[in-house]
């Protein structure tokens with residue numbers, strides 16, 4: 001049994017996800033006396049746990065480190081009575097307006113509403129060597145692993161803000177950093193692109209498509225084979241480290257086939273709300289958001305999810321199973 005939870009109780013609200021969206025939903029539902037239970041994931045904090053300076057979150061004029069910001073979000077939700085389970089949900093049984101069930105292994109947790117805030121995760125290239133050399137030179141987290149490649153040549157793949165941010169950070173350690181982008185144009189914001197370009201040891205290489213990560217005799221990454229996107233010519237460049245920074249995919253696998261998702265895996269919500277196709281189930285943050293994917297927009301939709309859940313609890317009759325479990329056993333309802 002997990003501490004601080006009672007398997008007999010039907011919670012008012014279970015929140016799945018511990019990033020800006022989940023913690024904001026927790027803050028609002030906690031302040032509404034709904035005593036939220038948050039499954040924040042084993043690696044709580046979401047993507048900001050892997051970020052350095054956050055300079056675009058209003059209210060922090062000097063910027064703040066991502067992990068520090070997430071600690072503060074969490075502490076603020078905790079202050080109003082949020083309970084946390086620092087583990088990954090294994091399975092859910094969700095229904096339209098019924099008792100919602102969330103499982104950690106065989107451990108079942110029930111709730112009248114669920115807010116899905118599971119976020120997104122880094123995309124992979126899907127080329128040889130990428131998975132095999134994970135932890136031996138190939139990484140998706142510049143902030144986590146950049147310092148391992150001190151005075152070594154490093155490659156960053158991608159042309160968006162993630163690639164720029166990783167490059168700027170890793171350039172403090174690497175002897176030479178090459179940003180490989182598949183197009184001549186970069187998707188990154190002008191300010192991030194310019195900051196990367198200003199670094200003496202950062203070089204841009206376009207338009208090249210990575211084909212393979214190649215290991216040396218020691219089993220670690222030694223070089224990467226690239227193909228010119230137009231001429232098809234291939235070349236190899238040496239690298240001690242390679243960082244794949246090509247965007248993210250929504251983390252909706254736990255609700256796949258249960259809640260409606262679109263062709264890219266994003267959870268579908270009613271426009272202008274956080275309501276999914278199931279009554280009592282709401283979705284917020286990056287798992288819904290194709291477009292903006294910012295901490296501040298995730299937090300904003302977390303707030304919307306909390307308000308939608310609160311209204312649902314106010315306006316809907318309690319789900320039948322919340323009164324009686326099979327066999328007629330009474331179940332305590334949360335106030």
Ligand code: NDP
Pocket residue numbers: 054055056124125157158159160161162163165181182183186187188189245246247248291292293294
């Ligand atoms: P983006 O989707 O913006 O960029 C992905 C990049 O990877 C593009 O250059 C894309 O190329 C390239 N790419 C995608 N798939 C492949 C592939 N299979 N092979 C090679 N290249 C590929 O993702 P980001 O993670 O960079 O950014 C996501 C959002 O988060 C953005 O809104 C961004 O502004 C924000 N962000 C903000 C930060 C900050 O402000 N500090 C830091 C990081 C992210 P192509 O352009 O050809 O599609």
